[in-house]
Amino acid sequence: MEEAAREMPLLAAHLEERRAAQSAFVRRRPFSVIQSRLHELEPAPVHPWARSFRWVQPALALCALLALGLPLLRPAQDVEERIRVRGGLTTRLHVKRGDAVFEQTLDGTLRPGDRVRLEVEDPLGGALYVLAVDSQGQVTPLHGFPETGGALQLAPGRMLLPGSLELDTGSEREALVFVLTASTPEAPSPTAVRQWLEQAARAPRFPPVLEPLPSLRHVVRELPREQP
Numbered sequence: 001m002e003e004a005a006r007e008m009p010l011l012a013a014h015l016e017e018r019r020a021a022q023s024a025f026v027r028r029r030p031f032s033v034i035q036s037r038l039h040e041l042e043p044a045p046v047h048p049w050a051r052s053f054r055w056v057q058p059a060l061a062l063c064a065l066l067a068l069g070l071p072l073l074r075p076a077q078d079v080e081e082r083i084r085v086r087g088g089l090t091t092r093l094h095v096k097r098g099d100a101v102f103e104q105t106l107d108g109t110l111r112p113g114d115r116v117r118l119e120v121e122d123p124l125g126g127a128l129y130v131l132a133v134d135s136q137g138q139v140t141p142l143h144g145f146p147e148t149g150g151a152l153q154l155a156p157g158r159m160l161l162p163g164s165l166e167l168d169t170g171s172e173r174e175a176l177v178f179v180l181t182a183s184t185p186e187a188p189s190p191t192a193v194r195q196w197l198e199q200a201a202r203a204p205r206f207p208p209v210l211e212p213l214p215s216l217r218h219v220v221r222e223l224p225r226e227q228p
Helices: 002-005 009-028 029-040 048-072 076-083 190-201
Strands: 090-097 099-102 114-120 126-134 137-144 157-160 175-179 214-223
Touching: 090 175, 090 214, 114 126, 114 175, 126 190, 137 190, 175 190
Parallel strands: none
Antiparallel strands: 090 099, 090 114, 114 157, 126 137, 126 175, 175 214
């Protein structure tokens, strides 16, 4: 190439021009500067344990979210219990007045001579007691006691109780108390249920206000009479 350049002046001028251009490029863009920048861009060496730890952090975060969220997905015990017994203990009074039979409404009144049959409904069931109480504090067992024919077990669902009540011409206010106890050893006995109502009936307020007992639910239904 050098011999050809000596014999051909144009080629020699072209080569000289190329060498000058290369020298100018090196002066304007020295590789030492570019090399230092390339070293800055190189990633730092990663320890083998660091690669594993990158996956551990998201896994720990996911476990923490699950631990916090699972209790929220399950209803609290008292909320679960309220849902399970939704509807609760329900009572109905079926009245026979002459040839007419109807269900007494909560604001309906009764007349002397009306015959009343009792119906109870509950989603759980249990041992059922029914008592009558008047404004003088007198308590009379009607169902579920030894003197009334023995224990009365209510299965989950609805039951029409045997027999009927006939309203007399007395002037005392009267109410029916329906008591349902769970079938557990902690449930109150028939004697305890009666004493519980007798104690509440001593208070001047009528119908009596009953304090709740463990494993016991109750409904009080007054029997309002027509005023003359």
